[in-house]
Amino acid sequence: MPEIPEMERYRKQLDQLITGERIRSLHVQRESWLNTDLHSLTNGLVGRQILYIERKGTDLILHLDDGRRLVFRVGTGSRMEAVSTLQAVAQGAAGHIEPDEEQQLDVSHAQFAITTDHAQMYIHGARSCQIMWLTAKQVEEMHLEMGPDPLSRYLTAERFAQRFAKRRTTLKSALTNPNIIAGIGSQLADDIAFATGLLPTVRTEKLESEHWNRVFYAMLDVLHIEIEQDGLVNTQTQQHQPETGETTGITIHGKTGEPCPKCGTAIEVTMIQRRPANFCPHCQIDPAADGSEQE
Ligand SMILES: [Zn+2]
Structure with missing residues (x-):
């Protein structure tokens, strides 16, 4: 699943x-991805203006000028890209890309594409994808059970801590529970626990407000660093960058046996709810078990 930084x-x-x-115009390869039929979607979307683009967790939401929304919930392997057709024409003139007569890129390879006045967005490589054409109210209802986005301006350290109150689970399970906080997947949760210096297995009911404060700010740090890293897509060349998840110094997810970026100790793995969780046995502690904390 793409995580928040990518989205x-x-x-x-x-x-x-x-x-x-x-x-x-629209290009749809798999009608089964839509929550409606292609004919209705085409009639509903063509001519509409895109007012702005919102992200909630890993949902991407296009706000349209008739009050409706187009929600993208993309699955594993998905790549969403956008390209300016003005740029494509310029590159075509320079001999890099041959635009067709309508001066647009060929989107026939894409699983889904939207062509606007001067740009195209498309999805490819997705094993699963939901594209939902909804009213504002339907989107609201769909997100009713979902926790706040971690980057929401309304989310403070205090409100963040409150969301975990009375939960009796592990730190990683809590962080990846979309009802508590939206859109945090396995990789981000491991990286956040690592940045916090707490083991992913620590019990949430044992953590104090000072710990939640650290988790909150570590979460923001990890997200901002991972968002700012070089993107997975390069709009200049349309070349895909290898998706390594490589973020110097902060990523430990999927690195079992590799040296910890902070201390060099081999990264270990444990299972939490049948999913692997990586941690550094030296840098990350369970404050309830250790009795004392290390810096
Ligand atoms: Zn370490």
Whole structure:
């Protein structure tokens, strides 16, 4: 599953290219991804202006000028990209890309594509994807049970801590519970626990407000660093960058046996709810078990 940093990068890229644009055409390879039929979706979308693009957790939401929303919930392997057709034409003139007669890129390879006045967005590589054309109220209802987005401006350290109160689970299970906080997957949860210096297995009911404070700010740090890292897509060349999840010094997820980026100790793995959780046995502690904390 793409995680928040990747979706936030897509949101920023789309925001630059398609906000304010009108939808001119659609390309849909799999109608089963839609919550409606292609005919209704095409009639509903063509001519609509995209007012802005929101992200909630890992959902990407296009706000349309008729009050409706187009929600993308993309699955494993998905890549969303946007390209300016003005740029494509310029590159075509320089001999890099041959635009067709309509001066648009060929989107036939894409699983889903929207062409706007001067840009195209498309999805490819997805094993699963939900594209939902909804009213504002339906989106609200869909997100009713979902916790706040970790980067929401309304989320403070205090409100964050309150969301975990009375939970009796592990830190990692709590962080990846979308009803508590939206959109944190396995990788982010491991990286956040590592940045906090707490084991992913610590019991949430044993943590004090000072710990939640640390988890909150570590979460923001990890998210900002991972969002700002070089993107997975390069709009200049349309070349895919290898998806390594490599973020110097802060990523330990999936690195069992490799040296900890902070201390060099071999990264270990444990299972939490049948899913692997990576941790450094030296840098991360359970404050309830240790009795004393190390810095
Ligand atoms: Zn370490």
